[in-house]
Amino acid sequence: MFQSFEVTARPEQGPPRLAALRAEMRRAGLDGFLVPRADAHQGEYVAARDDRLAWLTGFTGSAGFCAVLQEAAGVFIDGRYRTQVKAQVAQEFTPVPWPEVSLADWLKDQLHQGGVVGFDPWLHTPGQLAKIEEGLQGSDITLKRSENLVDRIWADQPPAPMGEAxxxxxxxxxxxxxxxxxxxxxxxxxxxxxxxxxxxxxxxxxxxxxxxxxxxxxxxxxxxxxxxxxxxxxxxxxxxxxxxxxxxxxxxxxxxxxxxxxxxxxxxxxxxxxxxxxxxxxxxxxxxxxxxxxxxxxALPKACKNDAEIAGAAEAHLRDGAAVVEQLAWLDAQPPGSLTETQVVQHLEELRRRDESLRDISFETIAGTGPNGAIMHYRVTEETDSVLQDGHLLVLDSGGQYLDGTTDITRTVAIGTPSPEARAAFTRVLSGMIAMSRLRWPKGLAGRDIEMLGRLPLWMAGQDFDHGLGHGVGAYLSVHEGPQRLSRMSMVPLQPGMILSNEPGYYREGSFGIRIENLLVVQEAPEVPGGDAHREMLNWRTLTLAPIDRRLIDVASLAPEARDWLNAYHRDVAEKIGPRVSPAAKLWLDAATAPL
Structure with a gap:
């Protein structure tokens, strides 16, 4: 079975742990110590034993690090977590916007007289170390290899995982x-x-x-x-x-x-x-x-899925899509004010677990309603569990780990009557998602060359979002897989067989969040009928099959070609998922996929 250990830390636990770490730093002759969210294997996800960042600070995001000095403790987080971190760390920790503020610049600002900053060499890569040292050139600050000081003070640190392969x-x-x-x-x-x-x-x-x-x-x-x-x-x-x-x-x-x-x-x-x-x-x-x-x-051979892996992913998405449709139909039948986020999460996970090939969900299900939807990687807790109220949007981001494939899907759902402002933003997000789905592009282009297409409708309205447009996905492996990404930082050329997410969003802190996500696989693009092609082209095949909430679409603002794509997509969903769901869900699906 998967390891059941989990690291959680309340904000009030942070200050005494921080004080204990600083005492160890003084004993070791260090002016600072780096605490990354990393393990010796350098994967994105860590076992409970290695979740030192969460234990020390309370921050549970999937990326970030803490730089602890005697008089300051900076928690470095990217745009995905700037709302979340505020609720999770004590005031003794200062959130630092990263990568806008580099670790080297922050250290130079905090350690004016120089100093020695320790780090565990098992938890940092040569690339990371070289970048920090380059930024510190000209200062009197040095980096020093050290044993892990957090492990010295973590009395009940969980054991190393020992799951059977x-x-x-x-x-x-x-x-x-x-x-x-x-x-x-x-x-x-x-x-x-x-x-x-x-x-x-x-x-x-x-x-x-x-x-x-x-x-x-x-x-x-x-x-x-x-x-x-x-x-x-x-x-x-x-x-x-x-x-x-x-x-x-x-x-x-x-x-x-x-x-x-x-x-x-x-x-x-x-x-x-x-x-x-x-x-x-x-x-x-x-x-x-x-x-x-x-x-x-x-890395690259793994990313370029073979025919069996792609076929498995497609089949997994059919079964997963049926579970999602059952969930959306059930959700739509509940009156506003009758459900909590926790109930939504539990019901969806129960539906997925009816499939005997499911081995686990692929990440902690995100069900954020109203203001919680604006927290990009929100995870409901007993303290934050909120009621789905009339006028709310619900961001439902979830997935499954099946023997034949890994899924990841986000749908934003209207609870009751959505506001005109929410519908306008949703339509822009949808327009970007469709634009990327329809794209053909020349071989050799990377994620950074095309990802702006998914942002363009938002940009034109002065809006944007602080996460990548898409990430790679494994074949019954990690739901976040490199090296391919739809990101302005990705220089890896997209190749046939790569599976990526397409997930533009919009987040208004304190109000609502929107994200729409499908998984796509890169394939050789067919020739355009009657065309005069002079360059090899690639395009996408959409794997995810579940309806998109028509109530949130301002049809008048949707371009005709986008409307045609959505109608065709919904026909495909109805044809492939309809035979796999209950009679009640089938009736709901027919209405949810009716042409615009």
Whole structure:
């Protein structure tokens, strides 16, 4: 089973923990200490044992870090979390808008006379370290490797996760791990590298066709892997986790205990590829001059799904879409004022769990009504649980981890009668979502080249949102997958087989939030009938199938081509999902997908 440990911290717990950390800093001769939301594997999601940022500060977002000094403690958060952080941290912690304010600039502003700032080299990458040190040039501030001071004061720190690994069947993987290992080993030989050190759990889990239970909502097994240029793999993962998969792994995959990795690397000969964005500094230190920088060899092949993975994702979305339609029909039948956010979350999760292939939800379900909808990654708690009232919008963002695919869908729903202001903003968000869905683009373009299309209707009204337009999604793996993104920061060319989200939004703090999200897969674009194509083009195939709330659409403001796309999409939803739902939900679906 997935680990049940969870780190929660009330704001009032932060000050005494902060004081204890500062005492440890003084004992260690440090003027500062960095506390990232990271583990040694550098995945986005961390086990409870590694959630030091949440334990210290109370902030539970999926990205951020804290820089603790003797007189200041900055919690660095991006635009997604600037509303959330205010409610989660005590006044002793100061939210810092990041990346607008860099860590280096903040440190120079706070440590005028210089100082020594400690960091755990297992929790930072060489790329991160180099950027900070570059920003500190010309100051008297230095960074120093240190043991983890938070671990010294965290008396009831949870144990390391020890979930059992399982085989990911070839029917869903589409390629044997033997073929994957040999295919990727060839790239090492071509580069003159003897091995690659793989730290990301979703990378080596994909490579070996295994899945795990170390992180709730993300079916990965923690460990490290060394891929050799002959296709062999040394897997640094506890033997207790691998009891069910030893026969599957075979003789060319050797199990070793994780604590033997440093000594192993000391003896490893030849050039070893490290990804400076995902490998811990500690491992680069051990390898020294034998380390060569290069991309994680699994990252791009994993992102470009094969036919079996795409077929599995499509089938998972059909079943998931049926659950979502049942939820939306049920929700629409409840009068305003009769439901709470918690009831919405529980009902949707119950519907998904009727599917025997569901292994978990893919992230904590977001059900934010009214002002809570403006918190982009809102998670309902006993203290914040709110009633769905007339005139509210409900942002419902959820997904499932099925054996054949991972889903992620957001729908914004009108509760009672929506305001004209909300309908206008919703229509702009919808227009951007449709514009991206309809797009054809030349091969070679990256997310940064096209993501503005999903923002344009909002920009024209002087509005925007503070998250990326879309993220990559795994194949029964992490719901957030790199390296592909629809983001102004992404330079990775989009390629056939990549699955990404398309999720523009708009958030008015204290009032309402809007987000509409579908998952799309990149494919070769068919030729335009009668056209004179002179360049290879790509386009999207939409995987997500669930209606979009017609009550929130200002039809007069929707361009004719956008209206035509939506009507066609709704026909597709009705045809494919209608036979899979209850008679009552089918009646609701027919009305919800009627042409505009």
């Amino acid at each position: 399982q085989v990911h069947p070839i029917a869903f993987a589409g390629e044997s791990h033997d073929d994957k290992r040999k295919r990727l080993a060839e790239t090492l030989r071509e580069a003159g590298q003897k091995a690659a050190l793989i730290t990301l759990p979703d990378s080596h889990n994909w490579l070996l066709n295994i899945r795990g239970q170390d992180i709730p909502r993300n079916p990965v097994a923690h460990g490290f892997a060394v891929l050799h240029d002959d296709g062999r793999v040394d897997l640094f993962m506890s033997a207790a986790k691998l009891a069910e998969v030893q026969g599957h792994l075979g003789e060319e995959v050797t199990q070793l205990e994780p604590d033997t990795l440093p000594d192993y690397l000391e003896q490893l000969e030849g050039l070893v590829r490290l990804d400076q964005q995902t490998a811990p500094v500690a491992l680069a230190d051990i390898l020294g001059e034998r380390a060569v920088w290069g991309e994680d060899p699994c």
